[in-house]
Amino acid sequence: GENVEQHPSTLSVQEGDSAVIKCTYSDSASNYFPWYKQELGKGPQLIIDIRSNVGEKKDQRIAVTLNKTAKHFSLHITETQPEDSAVYFCAARLYSSASKIIFGSGTRLSIRP
Amino acid sequence: EPEVTQTPSHQVTQMGQEVILHCVPISNHLYFYWYRQILGQKVEFLVSFYNNEISEKSEIFDDQFSVERPDGSNFTLKIRSTKLEDSAMYFCASRAGTAYNEQFFGPGTRLTVL
Numbered sequence: 001g002e003n004v005e006q007h008p009s010t011l012s013v014q015e016g017d018s019a020v021i022k023c024t025y026s027d028s029a030s031n032y033f034p035w036y037k038q039e040l041g042k043g044p045q046l047i048i049d050i051r052s053n054v055g056e057k058k059d060q061r062i063a064v065t066l067n068k069t070a071k072h073f074s075l076h077i078t079e080t081q082p083e084d085s086a087v088y089f090c091a092a093r094l095y096s097s098a099s100k101i102i103f104g105s106g107t108r109l110s111i112r113p
Numbered sequence: 114e115p116e117v118t119q120t121p122s123h124q125v126t127q128m129g130q131e132v133i134l135h136c137v138p139i140s141n142h143l144y145f146y147w148y149r150q151i152l153g154q155k156v157e158f159l160v161s162f163y164n165n166e167i168s169e170k171s172e173i174f175d176d177q178f179s180v181e182r183p184d185g186s187n188f189t190l191k192i193r194s195t196k197l198e199d200s201a202m203y204f205c206a207s208r209a210g211t212a213y214n215e216q217f218f219g220p221g222t223r224l225t226v227l
Contacts, residue, residue, distance in 0.1 A: 017169070042202050044156060045217035074189075089156065099208065100146070100169055101216060103156040 004029040004092050006104030013080055018085050021075045021107045029072035030092040033066060033073050034101065038087045044103075048075070048087075077109075085111045115139045117219035120207050125225045126195055132191045134222045136205030145188045145204040146216060147180065149173070156204065162188065195226045 003026040013019045025033075029054035036044035050057045050064045050073065057064050061080075065075045077084055090104040118137045126132050138145050147159040160170040162180055179191045188207075192199055202223050206216040 036218075041220070043206075043220050045218065046215050049215070084186075085189070099216075100158040100161055100171075101148075102158065105155045 002030055002092055002094060002102040002108055004090060004102050004104040006090050006107060009105065010108045010110070012110045012112060015080055015082060017080055019075075019077045019080055021088055021090065021109075023073050023075075023104050024093060024101075025073070025092040027092070027094060028068075028071065030094050030101075030102075032093040033064070034091050035052065035062075035064060035075050036089040036091065036103075038089065038106075040086075045091060052059070060078050071080050080109075080113065082111050085109060115217075117181040117205055117207055117217050119203075119219040119222050120130055120141075121222060122220070123225070125227065126177075128197055128226055129194050132192050132195055134192075134203050134205075134224070136190070136219055137186055138188055138205065138207030139217055140186070140198045140209035141155045141209065142217075143210050144168075144216075145182070146208070148204045148206065148218075149201040150204065150221075151201045154167045155159045159190075159203075192224075195224075197226050207214060 006023045033048040037047045038044045049061050050066050061078045063076045087106045087108050089106050091101045093101050120135045134176045145162040148156050150156045160174045161168045176191045181189050202221045204221045205219040208214050
């Protein structure tokens with residue numbers, strides 16, 4: 001089955017700097033890659049996603065890139081702000097009727113003031 | 114904005130007892146899911162449910178687990194005889210009809226088995 005690896009597990013950046021989180025996946029049939037932000041005491045919330053027919057997608061300060069050949073995808077947050085502090089999960093989903101999500105292990109991002 | 118709700122927020126139970134976790138998915142969504150997250154670990158898929166039946170389940174979802182959509186609005190997860198290792202955060206999620214629709218997650222129920 002699909003396996004998603006995520007690095008780093010913790011990341012601390014200065015406010016205003018950029019943060020990058022990287023993931024790899026194992027199943028080449030996966031075709032949808034969402035990123036979730038989880039704040040303390042809350043469920044995962046989708047912040048951006050990318051489909052396998054797209055190499056890059058941007059939404060304001062957040063961008064995702066996908067390299068299908070290498071099975072790598074990354075999250076880039078620019079001009080980080082204190083409210084960006086949270087746990088971020090990458091995930092992969094195989095197109096199917098069930099469409100279960102396979103999560104990475106998470107990255108705890110801390111923004112230093 | 115519509116959201117997935119879950120009750121209770123925290124459930125404490127004794128080992129061997131049955132628990133039922135409750136979820137109200139977003140109305141007009143067709144696919145329903147349960148995931149769990151053991152403290153400090155990744156979120157893991159348990160089961161998906163569509164058209165009143167299980168469409169996929171993981172190895173974790175053994176005979177001790179069951180799901181039900183009793184009245185067209187609620188979606189429940191039952192653990193028949195809880196074990197210590199069932200202690201985790203349980204998330205319900207729902208999705209509208211097409212394959213690329215986002216899964217919306219509830220806030221979770223923290224289950225503590227003593």
